[in-house]
Amino acid sequence: MLLRAVGRQMATALRQKTAVRSIAMSRMALGGGGHHHHDPQPVYIPKPGPLDWSLCGSGGKPKHEFEPYKPEVGTFVGALVFVGLTIAAVLFKTDTFKEDKHHHHAHKKHAAHHEEEEHAEPEPEPEAAPVVEEPAVQEEEGAPTASDSDSATTSEPEPVQAAEISEPAPAPPAEPAVTPKEAEPEEPAASTSSEEKPAAEPTTSEAKEEKLHCEYVIIGSGTAAYYASLAIRAKQAEAKVLMIGEETELPYNRPPLSKELWWYGDETAATKLDYTSLSGRKRDIFYEVDGFFVTPEDLPKATHGGVSILRGKKAVKICEEDKKVILDDGTTVGYDKVLIATGVRPKKEKIFEEASDEAKQKITYYHYPADFKRVEGGLADKSVQKVTIIGSGLLASELAYSIKRKYGDVQIHQVFEEKFAVEDILPAHLAEKSTEAIRKSGIDVRAEQKIHGVRKCCKNVVLLLKDGSELRTDLVIVATGEEPNSEIIEASGLKVDEKFGGVQADKHLKVAENVWAAGAIVAFEDVVLGKRRISSWEHAQVSGRLAGENMATNGQTEKAFWYQPSFFTKFAPHLHINAVGQCDSSLDTVTVHADPDGETPLEKAVVFYKSKDDGSIVGVLLLNVFGPSLDVARRIIDDRKKVDEYKEVAKLFPLYDPPKVEEEEKEKSP
Template sequence: MLLRAVGRQMTSVIRQQTAVRSITMTRVALGGGGHHHDPQPVYIPKPGSLDWTLCGYSHAKSAHPHEPHKTDVGSLVGAVVFIGLTLAAVFFKTDTFKKDDGHHHGHSAKHSAQQEEVHHEEPEEKHVEPEVDPRKPEEVLAVREAPAAVEEPVPTTSKQEQEEKADKEAAETKKAESEETSVEPQGTTSKQEPEGTSATEEPVPSTSKTTVEPTPSEPKQENSSLHCEYVIIGSGTAAYYASLAIRAKQAEAKVLMIGEESELPYNRPPLSKELWWYGDETAASKLDYTSLSGKKRDIFYEVEGFFVSPEDIRKAPHGGVSLIRGKKAIKICVDDKKVILEDGTTIGYDKVLIATGVRPKKEKVFDEASEEAKEKITYFHYKIFFFLFCLFQPKDFKRVERGLADKSIQKLAIVGNGLLASELAYSIKRKYGENVEVHQVYEQKYPAEDILPTHLAQKSFEAIKNSGVNVRAEQKIEGVRKCCKNVVLKLSDGTELRSDMVIVATGEEPNSEIIEASGLKTSEKEGGVLADKYFKVAENVWAAGAIATFNDNILGSRRISSWENAQVSGRLAGENMATAGKTEKAFWYQPSFFTKFAPHLHINAVGQCDSTLETVTVYAEPDGENPLEKAVVFYKSKENGNVVGVLLVNVFGPSLDVARRIIDDQKKVEEFKEIAKLFPLYEPPKVEEETKEKSP
């Protein structure tokens, strides 16, 4: 057997050498080996000219110059060394030479004697005599050389120690049998151990109903131990941009956002604008649209894979941003640096940011509706023929869009005169035209009259009406009832308005419950949490977005509810959190907002735009070639007459930056027509004809 194994090994070596020589000859024939001269003729050995025996002597060197060199003494020495090493490995690493009959039987007799000594303690254990292995000798050798087949020697113990061990094993076996017996009546099928199995084997884990399962309180206990360096309450625009600013200042920072909504952080304005204007039939499901530049965009800031799971954020080697969705934070323990969620979960923090934003304002008339009508009223969700309160959310848009697309909604009533209500009325009518009947109902005289001066508010009224919307101005809703599949609104003039759905967008209010529960100060006038010009609320506590009432060095105390303010304040608050105690930046950038009520009515504004302030409007002269009516509205401060706000009607380009500069200068303006020249109200004079006349 040994000689056969060695012979096979030598045959393998000889074949390898033959292959190497064959490759060498082939390279020479093809001009290889790095030589560039003409190939030399190949030496072809004659039959029987090569002697490959182990003990063969070297042949005389052939006269042919290209005959391969054949070793003589080196081959013999190498073969002898290889055989010696092989025999040594077999002798020391295996027991092949010890497996003679006498030794084997002696070992068996010794093993049997040891078993007889403990026979009275383990009567069920049987000793099986080894059988002759029917496998081939080389297979047996291979198995014995494998590490798994090497048996560790059994330690020699005294008879007393063996008896104590046997007693212990018998007790464990009895205990395991009693446990199996107690489980079997509950429907668990126990399997008998195969014959010859030792009683010391560990019992197989049971899969019965008695298996201990984690209780619901265990995940809560695990979550309660969560701790993150930066915790942000909210998952909107301000929260998202704050997380980016923190990570920009500290590359390995760990940020945890807690969002009450189930959606990923998203951009809200397209829900009432771009998704209606530029979205196709897939907008309701994908929430995307094609912008004017031709690029495909969606409303979400990041994909799911951007966020690290809350359980892994502490172990993230390079930090990251984590998101908890569908959870509401109800209290901040400033002294203990903890945030308490509605389900009792506690999250520790080093620094915390409040970015809870605003919610739709509730109307008393809907709270006092009948129980039948209340079952069909919801503030955030849309169901066919139900009510929908705005601020708009992705799920709201999806359900409204699908209802309009399948024509189950053919009559729509929008309650409110603000920017959001007017945008929705125009956007929905723009997309569906004659397929939907849109009514806009509000108590005021004109749309957005709290922002626009009277003459512009009147123009907005006409523009919305001309776009096909039925405007029901100066009408108060006095009653709500459900009739068949319709919702009936009783108006103050005695008429009734039937609709398939009602969207209520009458205003907003800050989500300030957590502020009051945490003992933080709120603004009596604005309603948000009080913060300084650095957006700091208290020790290790900051605020950003529409929830923050902060100190503006130019315009005083303000609370701004716009997308750009959420972005700017979120970035600034996040940067100040990351650099607290080193360098902090005060608020300095005046955010703007944009809206559109009609095809030819684009409105941009910056600063404090309040219709109760004195205003000065500069119009451009009518231009027959350009249908857009252009105007710039300046809002004057009540205290000193300085310009505190600028509103642009169909004026574009760098106009917003110019308006910010005028506000920052804090100068009293006397000649508004001169300042208006800074804006592109007028087209430059045409000089083409004069050039042609002067040319020869």
């Protein structure tokens, strides 16, 4: 009975404190009562009545009536006082907010330890005193940090520096047993390491080695490296990936540098590297924003992994035995698995390298975002009115067309030694048509011309051509080819492919134990077309994904490279070219043209490239042919069958536009 009364009293008191009331679910409380045309009466909430029972079993009354609308000022004042006292206690009674809290903790700990030693000195018996001194003398010879226990709290940095300077001295003997008292002075060295870090950094690189160790290391920060990191993280959600990039830019998409940035870029393109896509949205060339990447310092502490990038660092050597990558500044990065994705760089031309320093200021090897900014900036501010592009390949032809498309009043000259533009890919008759199309777009094409001299004249550069003529220009853009960044391959003792260049890899893109390669640097075994080295955006993407996935298999079966990457180019108003497979003009080709019908504004054709070994189709080039044609071409290449009737194979591609509705009705009418 007494327990029941106590329970009821506590429940009632709780209701009074929290102002909780039980409302009967009557018709009046729910809005009922009375007739439907009357307004519902307000809900009646009775005041709390007296307690039914007191502790003694008799009825009792509350000391204070409940007033729901009276502000409880005392409660708020008490809460504020409590919060203030708590903050004051934290500020004055602890060292939580002190800047040197780590040093303060260590100081308190060693001060307490010093007090313990002072109080503990009279306790040992006189006979045990010599026994304590002997290990201390031995430790002075090998480790001066434990020479004087009385001065441990006042001169901590000095013994540590002395220990670092005396590292070449002989190691201390290991015979005497180390007691907890002797090992205690080592703690101050660890607690004050942040203060001694500037003095310790230049002495050795071992600290850097420990800090820069990552499970997956990617040498390079381009397209292949970026997609490899995505594949690794997709396979292992908590993997830690470190990219080492020689460029200072974030990973970016390179093709827009010669296409979209010129076609759809506005006044902000030179600074933000952005353009308006076909969907009408603004986008830039970068794959991710800076916040996507974890800082190298925070990567080891990332609970769920992440991708980090070292920008402006060049890897110079891979040590397979030690599983380490050596950087140009001497830093060593440890790895479990490493990917080589160093890509390619512009090919240097001797004639321009031997030019004067003044002339070199007007010469640009076009390859990086900084090159686009320089050219676009000069054209935008009208300081560049004449541009000469050296080269006959895709990049040179794309640049000539793209610059002329945006700046129609600028004079564009394209100079090359070959007979036709893009003749290394296109068969002769299409290369000739392409060169004429470039000329019709307003570009001055100087074919079969070689640069014999370069000199600076006033604000211009004068180029001496093979035929003796001179070409005066404001800016020279060199785009004569690319070469793989293979220095690290040679320095690491890896195999360099003599025919294709780059590093040799198998069909899984594996170079050696725990070493893979991807992108334009790798010469790999294609399961369909044999040994190849491809320099295209889609190959960088696909090979990066495959290499990253194979790196993260952890003993599972690795996948072989079988996909045939494609590329797209446009260097004249009515020349849209898509190609897949091995498209080399040195191979035998068969071209199937669509019959001109007057209503087809674009010339359409399909070019088949035949293998030198068995005559099978190894490449397909599509001129103004769209739709799912690339997938059809990949299927033809994968089959590796000999073809006799190429016109029949060409029927698989939409060479002709579908008939219009009017034409279909005419055909159906009698």
